[in-house]
Amino acid sequence: MANPDQADSNLDGIGDACQNDDDNDGVPNPDDNCPVAANPNQEDLDTDGVGDACDDDTDGDGISDEDPIGQPNDNCPLVANADQADTDGDGIGDACDLVNDAEYACGTSDEPFTPMLASDADVRAVATEDASDCTLSLLGSLLCSADGAGNVVDADLGNTASLQNTDLLGLSTIRLRVSATTGFAYPGANALGVAFDESPQLLQADLLGGDLIVRTKLGGNIQEESTADGALDLDLLGASGVLGGSDSSFLVFQTEKRFDSVEIEFGPSLLSLLNEVNVSAVCASKTGVTLP
Template identity: 30%
Template sequence: MKKLFLFLIAAVTMTFIACSDDDNGPTPIIQDADGDGIEDSVDNCPNAANADQADNDNDGIGNVCDPTPNGEVATCNDGIKNGDETDVDFGGSCAGLITVTGEITEDTTWTRDNIYLLGGKVVVGVGVTLTIEPGTIIKGKSGSGSLASALIVQRGSKINAVGTAERPIIFTSEQDNIQVGETAGTNLDQNDNGLWGGVLVLGNAPASLSGDVTEEQIEGIPASDTFGLFGGNDPADDSGDLAYISIRHGGALIGEGNEINGLTLGGVGSGTSISNIEIVGNEDDGLEIFGGTVDVSNVFVWSVADDGIDLDQAWSGTLTNGMVVQGLRSDSALELDGPEGSTTGGFTLNNITLVGNTDAAGTGSRRIADYRDGLEADINNVFVTGFSDVQLVRLNGDESATTYNNDLLNFMAWEFVLPAGVANVNAMHTLKDVTIATDFVTDSSTWASAVAEGAATVGADTSAFAWTYSNTKANLGF
């Protein structure tokens, strides 16, 4: 009975249409909102598609019915995600550019849907926490001397800047054309140095300072700026958390021979967490640590114009898994200094890879490592490659020779890819201004050995650097 009923309804309908066509002319369209001659009830896109509707991408389909009405490119709040690496629709063309200057006086969060421009020295105020979301881009304004831009986390303040491998937090120059949602621009490379300042984190942990003072002005900040002081008596001081941060193209000149490092840590305590840091194209050092007790892991430095990693003033933490890739203008891959005051102490380096850079004439980056000022340290599991026969490991001065002789400066498991013409690892070691007896050079074969390229058993775990801009830019294959 049901099938018969449906059949009758269909038959009546067809009869009605036939009669109407024959007797009364075309059936009038009841509603056609978009004016396309198709009744809305059978129109796949009844409210858009034609000249009477906006069609931003000129594809013949009006915006209301078009899933991508902006030329298939994400813009503000159009429902299109900004690529597989994000789950947020914040379109680069609509992202805000927020200029920040002076002191941050209350807890503040910087979000990844904006770009933040450091208009000069931006200082996190005492008792204040600056939080930076994963994927956020911070650009530094060009300028030198008193106009150099930098982010300074002063003593008594905190930074919570924790990115991810997919969404690193990026500090770069205002000249970088990187946009919101991107991890790299297209107009700068590792040789673009000194275009802005850098990032400085300062704490209350102890440092061995000249004259046995408890505090000192950090390098790169004029003495008149008291927010540049670091040092104290709290080894467990907490300056916050930093992870998956890429710092690019910094190192602006403050004064003659005084530039800002990519990342500077001064008197930073063990309560602070620092891991997965990349520094690229800095005019001064990549990472420099002045005293303090903080541990650091997974550090990658590429093509800086001074030292790759510089450790000073009896820093007593541990750096685990680090890699320095030299540029042609680089100084020492490692510059390691001892105490400046009567307080002694040392640090530990584990799992380090150092890659030299030479041109056709055999010149380029200056040396593998420099040990100075009575350094105390344990430096273990280091792989060295790409250096020439004049780019050496240097023991510098009688103080350092003394700590070496007294087993306060120790090495274990170094492997060298020797340059052409060098047959023994002892030839990769040298002395400077050493007047006392030491077997540093002749004894190096007890802790160092030669290996073929690709056969190293020590050094950094490079897979930890797969997320970096350097890996993508230089096609390193991590």
């Protein structure tokens, strides 16, 4: 079959002109709803005949998922919301926003969000520090460290674990992990809150700069994380809330995947505004959070 351009989309050595499965996903072109993008399960959320793998408006609400330069454009890309309403202004549309971040509250008697505590029979949380990626200074001392990890999971919601890192070259990282030990896993539809002593503005600046990372894990495997490039993006809801009845600086994230542990990683760079962060609690709901 004539094909002077020798196009071969899936690089299998068979030209597109005589290929009956251009994207090599096991579904023949005539039956494939994304003939040039692999999607063997043929997902099509809005049932428009264009598979999700190649649909620039996945939920079919008339709002493109991304803008012309590839940045997020639809504030609920998987839930139709043509009006793009966002009452609390957190960048997540009301149609898929699980919590008003301005009203986020966590405490031992507050529902649905409670701290991960060692005394919680469902969770039996433990907090551990990981200094394996801390480098040595010229004087032989570590450039990063953690103190008081157990303070994050004890009954006193006011005390903190401290993560220090003076390596502004970004070569050292210190981590704090809070994990359930009972086999319990938090549901994916959740609003994860990490309470810090630092100001919301400083926390958010370091978070968006990639110097501070919050991630969820399940069985030791990363589920979602906050990263500067958004590769595995936890949706940042806000940076304020109430912990045990008192105002606190929270970083609040909307999750989609189940998790049994939360990890905070601190690795400041020359542009970082902080060389120490203090964590007082990690909060989540033990039951799935539904839309308000």
